[in-house]
Structures are given as C-alpha cells and as structure tokens.
Amino acid sequence: MVSAIGFGAQPRARYAVLPHESKGRLFEEAASPTRTPFQRDRDRIIHSSAFRRLQAKTQVFLYHEGDMFRTRLTHTLEVSQIARSIARALSVDEDLAEALALSHDLGHTPFGHAGERALNKVMQPYGGFDHNAQSLRAVTALEQCYAEHDGLNLSWETLEGLVKHNGPLTDRDGKGIGHYEGGLPYAIRVYAEQQDLMLWSYASIEAQAAAIADDIAYNSHDIDDGLRAMLISLDQLRDVPLVCDLLKEVEATYPGLSEERTAHEIVRRLITRMVEDVINTSMDNLKRLAPQSVEDVRNASETIVHFSSEMTAAVTGIRQFLFHNVYREDHVMRIMRGAEKVLEDLFVYHFNAPDMMPLNWQFDLDGAPRKLVARRVADYVAGMTDRFAIQEHQRLFDVTPDLG
Template sequence: MVATLGYGAQPRAVYAVDPDRSRGRLFDEAESPTRTPFQRDRDRIIHSSAFRRLKHKTQVFVYHEGDHYRTRLTHTIEVSQIARALSRALRLDEDLAECLALAHDLGHTPFGHEGEDVMHDCMAPFGGFDHNAQSLRVVVKLERRYAEFDGLNLSWETLEGLVKHNGPLITRDGRPLGKFKGSELPFAIRRYGEQQDLELWSWPSAEAQAAAIADDIAYDAHDLDDGLRAGLFRIEDMASVPFLASILAEVDGRYPGLETSRRIHEIVRRCITRMVEDVIGESIRRLAELDPRSAGDVRNAGRAVVGFSPAMQAAEREVKAFLFAHVYRHENVLSVRRKVARIVRELFDFYLTRPDRMPDEWASGLDNAAQAQIARRVCDYIAGMTDRYAVDEHRRWFDDTPDLG
C-alpha cells in the first residue's frame, strides 16, 4: 500500500494493472519483445492520423485567434503529464494511464464542444453522437493503417478505460447509467459490444480514473490561463472564488508587483499543484480504506478510488462555474460558437443529401445505402475534420462561409 508521495519510479502496487496479465487484443498478435502491451498501445495512438489532427482542433479558442492558446493536442499532452504524475505517486502502471490520456479526445469533432453539440443534434434521429464513444470508434474502426485489421487493435484494458472514462455505463443487468440513463448507450459502444465485452457495469482501472481526473485538472487550470490571456476576465475577478482567491493572495504576497504574464503562470501552476496533491492524498486514503489486492478489486469497489477530497471537489466545482460564466458563456466565445455551429450543421445536411461529394474513400459503398448508414458515414467524416479543413470544405460548397475573425 502506498504510504508516502514518492518521486522516483517504484514497483507497481498490487492494485495496479499488470501488463503481463493483459486480457489481450481482439485480433491476436505476437507480443513485442521490447515493449509492454500498454507501451505498444501508446505508440500506436501517437502514430495515428487522428492523434496528429488534434493539433488543429479547438479546445476553447478557434485556431485563427492565436498560436498561444491550447489546442486539443496541447491539452492532450498536458493531461498525459498529469496522469503520469498521479500514476507514479500511486504506483500504478504509468504507460496505461498515459495511453488513456493520449486517446481520450481522439473522437472530438472540430470546433470543440460546440461541434460535438451540433453533431449530436444532427445525429439524433440516427443514434446520436458522443465524443467518448467516437474515440472508441476511431481506435477500433476508423483508423485504417494495418494490413490485418481495422483500427489500432489496442489492448482490452486500454479500450475499457477509454469507454468507461467517467465510471460504469450500465448496471449489472444492463440498464444505462449517468447521462445515458433512460435512453441507450451510444452507437459506437453498442456496436463494439457485439465483438468484445468491456464489462461496462464495472468501474475502470485506477489508471483510467487517474487519466479522467487529470483531464479535469488540466482543462480547469489551462482554461483559466487561456481566458486570462484572451482578456475575457481580469486576474482580480478570480477573487470571487475562494480557492483561486487563496492562490492569488499567496502569489501577490510572495511576489508583489510581479509582471502580468508571470503572475498568471504562478497562479496556474499553483492551481495544478494543489489539485494534483489533493488527488494523491485523497486517493491514498481511499486505497488504504479499501485495501484492494488486485486491479479487479478496484473495478469491483463500487466507487472511484482516485479522486478529489470533498473540499477540493467543492472548490473544483466553483472553478468550473467561474469558467462557465467568464469563459464558455462569454459573448466573444459564444459569437464564434454560433458561426462554427452553422458550419458543422450545413456540412452535415449537405453531405447527407450528397454523400457523393465526400472523398471517394468515404463515399464508397453508399449508392444504395439506408439513410442511417449514410448519416453515420457523414458523421465519421465530419468528426475527423480539423477546424481548418471544415472551414475549407464549407467554402468549397457554400458561398457564404462565416468569417470567424
């Protein structure tokens, strides 16, 4: 059991996922003589075309607004760093946590959450859209690089963690949970479930939980950073949030008169550090209480073993509320969101009626296809677009593409 916060590599804990006991891949492959299954998964993700496209996909600010704001790629790298830090302190398998962090946004549409919302609305008659489910679809089907299979043929543990990003998706008897309660699971998850059981009723591994909370920490801190640098709010506005006010007081007390750029960085780095250290301390407490003897015990614990303390969880909710009010709902952001929503919606409607206008590899085989099949193909095509490509495609077919400037 973990007792201290170590900085160097330590032996994996008994509750960590053991790469030597991986449940394997959907398609059998010879094991690598030099890499564990999760190191191999990580490498496949990094070398995928979907991963490369993240560099031109919106996090909050669309590409034309400046080169210094986060993109999906830089966000993903930051999540990966935090996930590894948490995993090292908790003696988990760092490679699996890194894998899940690197893959978690592969299914995101262009233009961030606005693109996702519009795509879900467009696909409502055809099973909807969910970016976590689309990430699964990317790695099991849409990446077409290998001679013997579609997708990346990742390990069971990587797929499990990717799908159960925020916990179980169904009850033990198959009823959807969380945001899917009262409806059905996303198309991609249901379809893949016909091939391999990812045990959607159980909690994911501790490594997957570390990657999920690393995502929260990264976008909380870095959306504060980007929002400040974009001038959407002032540093002093953060004093309305007690957690941020205490950090601001600490920075200003230690470095009075600090120039703005350094002041922002000192605030953001302390935000990350406090959250990371809280997660480590709280997770150590939960693990000691549960005393799991295997990764299976973590999956069957009935609750998360990696997470914020109650006090930090409340503070983090306040940070999110602040960001919602001052960044995500800021008129400058909303103005661009309305424009990109139109781009995505009009592209979808156009390709749905004219699928032959898509590139040959996407239009192939749709001549006599049902509308649901065409819609899913159009969805896959648009979801894989970068912001720039989506704008260029809209200009190609329409005369009145919105100016995002």
C-alpha cells in the same frame, strides 16, 4: 533478447494493472520483445492520424485566434503529464495511464463542444453523437492503416479505460445508467457486440487517474487562456474559490510581479494543489478499501481516484466562474454558434450528396440505409480539423459564418 516485462519496469501496487496479465487484443498479435502492451498502445495512438489532427482542433479558442492558446493536442499532452504523475504516485502503470490520456479526446469534432452539439443535433434521428463513444470508434474502426485489421487493435485494458474512465455505463443486466440511461451510444453498443469491456464495472486506477487529470488540466489552463484572451482579469480571480488564495500567496511572495508571471504562478500552483489533493484523497480511499487486485478496483462500489470534498467544492466554483466568464462570453458564443452552423451545413450537404465525399469515405454507400449514410457522414465531418471544416464550407457554400 530484451524482455518486455522487465523493460522500463516500475514498482507497482497489487491493485495496478499488470502488463503481463493483459486480457489481450481483439485480433491476436505476438508480444513485443521490447515494449509492454500498454507502451505499444501509447505508441500506436501517437502515430495515428486522429492524434495528429488534434493539433488543429479547438480546445476553447479557434486555431487562428492566437498561437499561444491551447489546442486539443496541447491539452491532451498536459493531461498526459498529469496522468503519469498521479499514476506514479499511486504505484500503478504509468504507460497505461498515459495511453488513456493521449486517446481520451480522439473522437472530438472540430470546434470542440460546439461541434459535438451540432453533430448530436443532426444525428438525433440516427442514434446521436457522443465524443467519448467516437474516441472508441476512432481507435477500433476509423483508423485504417494496418494491413490485417481496421482500428489500432489496442489492448483490452486501454479500450476499457477509454470507455469507462468516468465510471460504469450499465448495470449488470446491460441497462444504461447515469448519462446513458436512455441507451448506450452507437459506437459503444456496436463494439460491445465484438468484445466484452465489462461496461457494468469501474475502470482501473490508471483510467481513473487519466479522467481526473483531464479535469485538472482544463480547469487550470482555461484560466490561463482566459487571461491571455483578456476575457477575465486577475482582479476577477479574487472572488474565485482556491484561486483567490493562490493569488494572495503570489502577491505576498513576489510583490510587483508582472501580470503574465503572476498568471503562470497561479496556474502552476493550482495544478499542484489539485494533483496533491487527488493523490492524498486516493491514497486514503485505497487504504480504506484495500483492493488486492485490479479486479477489486473494478468491483468496487465507488470511484477511488477523485478530489476531496473541499477540493470538489473549489473546483465547482472554478467551473462556474469559467462557464459564465469564458465559455459563455458573448464573443466566444458568437463564434461557437457560427461553428455549429458550419458543421450542420457540412453534415446536411454530404448526407444529401454522399458521393461528394472523398472516394474512401463513400464506398458501399450506394443504396445503403440512411442510418448508415448518416453515421459515415458524421465520422467524416467529426474527423475534420477546424481549418479544413472552414475551407470546405467556403468551397461548398456562398456564405460562411465569420469565425474571427
């Protein structure tokens, strides 16, 4: 029999998460003879319906605006590749980093952050809506394919990293901090009653690698998509920190190169610079803090995997450029305002008529508290693809916003 512990094994540092020391799953299962717990988590995520729906959910540009633009799925795959590269360089578990990268956006709504804004607005009286918390809800409750339990029954380490990849959510007394100072999102609060994910501590190096990989992926590929959409030009990049230096490098090395190839060279070099910066900075932090176990990482007083101060400044400049020239461009904003209305309309309609949802979504709602109805409707709408949301709006309403 093949041992899962030795199957695909790689050298790991003392501070890495060790598969054979996993804290287990909420519902106990027998170990696999061929896969580690985190390999099984990765596979379950890839086979989930929430993962499949990412192919028709917006990253920045809607699915029908062009086949060459990133979708939420292609973004996720790029994050996964970068996360594995960072995890490998830091000698931690690549499979766990990959599982976290693949699952980090499962809770996203149709139409990207515009959809999230819409659902958070209509859900304010009922606890709000947060896509990070919805990712946890997707893998612990909404996926309903197994005979013995709801959710994917992922390992403790994967759930921990999914919830805490951006840092602690509470202090040791359970009070929300930072972004969650006003209180924990519904999905996280409910799940914390079933399983303690140590919300007061930092997540593993693997989770931190997945989090920074997300930043690297979208900051680079949003430049690429912005150029494809002709919202920005190569000349505008001459004023963007770091990107301007890369453009000069490409032009000096390949004079007369086409704009399309120039753009690709800039993006690939940008990814490389950011990844190398993260690895070098993180290695310095690991030498300074000298964690001897993953518990030392969790109990550290800071995030270990991050950009250098110089790269942080450059990334901030890139984000500001993208914000003003891509995310808040007039055409994009017109479409996103229309998308918000589509989701608000769908929520209000089904909230007032929950019996119009598919049968598997309306069970037990007869006479249920309005807060429960609202959460069920939010789950239903959040799980839609862009295409299905538009089609449902066209079916239910006389006029649907033009999202073209």
